[in-house]
Amino acid sequence: MIKKLSTLLFIAVMVFADNVDAQIPSLKNVFKNDFLIGTAMNAQQIEGKDAAADELIKQQFNAVTPENCMKAEIIQPGWDTYNFDLADKLVAFAKKNNIKINAHNLIWHSQLPGFMHHMQSADSVREYFINHITKVASRYDGKVYSWDVVNEALNEDGTLRKDIFLDKLGDNYIVEAFRLAQKAAPHTKLYYNDYNIEQPKKRAGAIALIKKIQAAGVRIDGVGIQGHWKAGAVPMADIEESIKEFSALGIDVMFTELDLSVLPSPWDKVTADVSETAQGSAKMNPYTKELPDSMQRVLAKSYADLFTLFMKYKKQIGRITFWGVNDGQSWLNGFPIHGRTNYPLLFDRNFKPKRAFYSVIATAKNH
Numbered sequence: 001m002i003k004k005l006s007t008l009l010f011i012a013v014m015v016f017a018d019n020v021d022a023q024i025p026s027l028k029n030v031f032k033n034d035f036l037i038g039t040a041m042n043a044q045q046i047e048g049k050d051a052a053a054d055e056l057i058k059q060q061f062n063a064v065t066p067e068n069c070m071k072a073e074i075i076q077p078g079w080d081t082y083n084f085d086l087a088d089k090l091v092a093f094a095k096k097n098n099i100k101i102n103a104h105n106l107i108w109h110s111q112l113p114g115f116m117h118h119m120q121s122a123d124s125v126r127e128y129f130i131n132h133i134t135k136v137a138s139r140y141d142g143k144v145y146s147w148d149v150v151n152e153a154l155n156e157d158g159t160l161r162k163d164i165f166l167d168k169l170g171d172n173y174i175v176e177a178f179r180l181a182q183k184a185a186p187h188t189k190l191y192y193n194d195y196n197i198e199q200p201k202k203r204a205g206a207i208a209l210i211k212k213i214q215a216a217g218v219r220i221d222g223v224g225i226q227g228h229w230k231a232g233a234v235p236m237a238d239i240e241e242s243i244k245e246f247s248a249l250g251i252d253v254m255f256t257e258l259d260l261s262v263l264p265s266p267w268d269k270v271t272a273d274v275s276e277t278a279q280g281s282a283k284m285n286p287y288t289k290e291l292p293d294s295m296q297r298v299l300a301k302s303y304a305d306l307f308t309l310f311m312k313y314k315k316q317i318g319r320i321t322f323w324g325v326n327d328g329q330s331w332l333n334g335f336p337i338h339g340r341t342n343y344p345l346l347f348d349r350n351f352k353p354k355r356a357f358y359s360v361i362a363t364a365k366n367h
């Protein structure tokens with residue numbers, strides 16, 4: 001009888017253990033010796049109003065980037081008013097769960113506060129620039145791991161984007177932004193972040209920029225390649241060349257906003273410029289119910305190719321961050337065409353791992 005009971009118990013324990021084993025693998029664990037694995041966090045998730053997402057974040061990721069709440073329009077809505085509420089909550093969440101924060105971002109032409117929109121005086125822009133960087137970066141020094149100090153300062157041809165900062169402060173403003181950030185946040189890593197900088201011309205512009213910062217004796221610790229690409233058309237050779245060229249500058253390389261759109265593009269260009277929009281149509285939104293298996297495979301293959309490359313260069317790569325937790329939460333449902341149904345991430349709308357998730361896991365050495 002006792003023997004029978006203990007046999008039953010043994011079987012029960014094995015079944016339980018099996019269930020535990022059968023749990024989905026964790027990205028942050030399988031890549032723990034390789035690079036950090038991050039996700040963007042939106043306001044709901046930071047507020048604790050999306051328990052399923054928060055659970056998944058704790059299970060899968062060891063790095064987070066605030067999707068919006070540390071951008072200028074939110075964190076400094078008025079000339080003299082700051083709103084640190086969400087950013088402070090993010091810091092608390094990350095601390096509790098042993099997650100590194102990449103703060104995003106200090107200087108960017110987009111999502112600027114309303115009072116900046118028609119600012120004419122160079123003196124005022126300079127005052128804003130100094131105050132914003134100093135106040136925000138110093139508050140989070142030692143609390144965030146890194147800052148995207150400057151975001152998206154380059155045009156596709158590698159020249160500097162003609163935004164309010166270039167216009168009013170001149171072409172040294174990026175060096176100055178890093179100099180101010182270095183002073184305000186001496187314990188925080190400082191990065192330049194942009195999209196399409198794997199492309200040869202824009203990459204050359206980014207390299208010139210980084211060299212200029214270094215030549216000025218100012219600290220820059222890394223470069224973030226955003227990684228908003230198309231499934232089935234990921235520019236693998238350019239990405240590999242970029243990892244080599246950027247890491248040769250003695251800085252960390254990161255993929256910071258990874259997502260692979262499965263939808264047709266309204267243009268023949270690839271862009272993540274948030275100010276670009278296009279008209280929708282049924283043809284532009286083909287998978288409103290579900291993603292067909294054939295496309296799931298294309299997505300999984302692109303992710304597998306990418307992570308195989310990332311593993312080859314794991315010594316040069318510090319972090320891979322996905323831009324969102326699940327498909328339903330991706331900004332690509334709204335960009336560049338409003339109201340589409342996109343499937344660019346590793347988890348579906350019910351937080352279930354997709355084929356692409358397992359294809360990524362399969363590239364890890366210790367899964």
Ligand code: XIL
Nearest residue numbers: 067068104151226257272273274331
């Ligand atoms: C996007 C956010 O995901 C959206 O919620 C927001 O409406 C617009 O910005 N490059 C960046 C990110 O550096 O900050 C952008 O995030 C996507 C493109």
